[in-house]
């Protein structure tokens with residue numbers, strides 16, 4: 001490793017010698033230009049890179065200069081060196097790839113941060129493994145406080161069943177415990193948790209929720225959709241400094257994965273407060289676009305929160321509304337029954353009328369709406385609601401409404417998405433994760449689940465996200481999944497360029513910021529990611545192995561690997577190189 005590093009340093013030194021020679025040769029021209037109009041020197045320059053701009057006019061350049069957080073110049077090394085001054089920080093990227101910074105258009109960043117403190121059940125392959133993880137979690141949790149776990153998936157368990165209250169009671173019986181399924185549309189509470197929530201054999205579930213019962217009518221502890229709130233509402237909220245710490249932790253992971261913008265779905269007022277406090281304190285590592293729950297619609301509209309509220313680091317201008325659950329939990333609303341559970345078509349959260357009125361009132365208040373809709377029935381309902389709102393609210397089309405997940409589609413729904421100018425917000429990493437899709441919906445319907453190519457071909461705008469913590473907060477994993485994961489049974493592959501655009505250019509459009517970011521263009525903000533290899537050139541199956549060397553947000557290096565740090569060419573070294581040349 002040391003040898004490789006020093007080798008790189010040698011390369012960079014000889015490179016600098018060459019580039020300064022070139023600079024000397026062109027200095028007369030540069031001087032003539034600068035004498036006409038004195039130029040301010042760049043803060044930072046990146047040289048000797050493969051810069052993929054995603055801009056049609058100049059798709060690839062070698063170097064760029066950053067000034068005051070914006071991209072001041074792009075071009076060849078010598079062109080960019082012409083705007084460097086003695087205080088400019090220079091990086092010789094040694095052939096590394098630079099892309100516009102990635103955006104994750106669908107995360108639950110705050111929950112992710114909080115979950116990083118709970119028990120991680122994602123990898124559990126049996127009920128007894130869940131039990132032993134919870135036992136350890138209970139040991140490190142102060143007595144009397146909740147024992148929490150996240151990420152179980154019955155499909156990965158040998159027993160192929162949901163963990164129930166008795167499984168939990170066996171390891172935690174003296175205090176409440178609750179574990180959430182990976183999709184977050186289902187959870188299991190132990191007996192103390194059910195007691196606290198007052199869930200008995202006579203409890204009626206709330207609308208849009210299900211309390212699972214055994215053959216005797218006793219609650220099993222499994223709660224679906226809106227019924228989860230009965231237990232979850234008793235868990236003391238994380239607030240203040242602890243919450244900020246959790247968000248910072250999640251954000252650090254996101255930024256080191258190359259994210260410069262994150263769409264963040266919140267469900268608690270204190271989450272917004274924490275984000276605002278962090279923004280004021282300069283603690284946000286990436287730009288945050290906040291989606292608030294539809295229940296806040298009235299109050300938020302009244303205080304003037306809508307499209308345009310916020311600044312370049314933190315914006316609140318979208319409403320998230322649920323129409324159904326998840327395919328994994330069989331709560332996504334389908335037109336015809338589940339193939340592996342013929343007595344259910346899923347769960348609807350709102351009636352069509354109620355959904356129409358939510359979408360109409362959000363549109364009137366100038367909010368973008370992000371409608372969670374997974375099943376074909378839910379997607380049809382979402383489209384109907386948007387189509388109706390377009391008829392009565394003239395500004396509706398300008399708000400760029402979106403449907404989140406858009407999983408189970410058909411050609412008619414795809415046509416309606418395009419016609420209603422709706423953004424399809426997809427999470428490509430569901431393709432490798434959801435191997436049970438053909439079982440849930442049958443072979444015929446499965447062919448149009450996650451149809452990325454058909455969506456793009458229709459001309460609709462498609463944007464990419466992770467749905468973290470459901471899937472990893474790693475855009476390169478998402479891009480890799482979009483390019484490689486479709487099996488032929490379900491999902492469709494797209495090429496690497498299109499996949500990258502889901503997380504950059506298209507994502508910028510989704511927040512009305514296409515003039516500000518999404519491509520590398522002079523005048524746009526300097527949101528960049530530096531990668532060790534070019535995702536357009538490596539074999540598709542290697543995309544997920546690409547390493548992020550650095551993440552730059554508004555010209556500030558928010559993450560830099562050791563290798564990247566070694567690429568910094570110090571002033572002394574540059575002067576040395578100049579003297580030798």
Ligand SMILES: [Zn+2]
Pocket residue numbers: 106107108265467
């Ligand atoms: Zn989500």
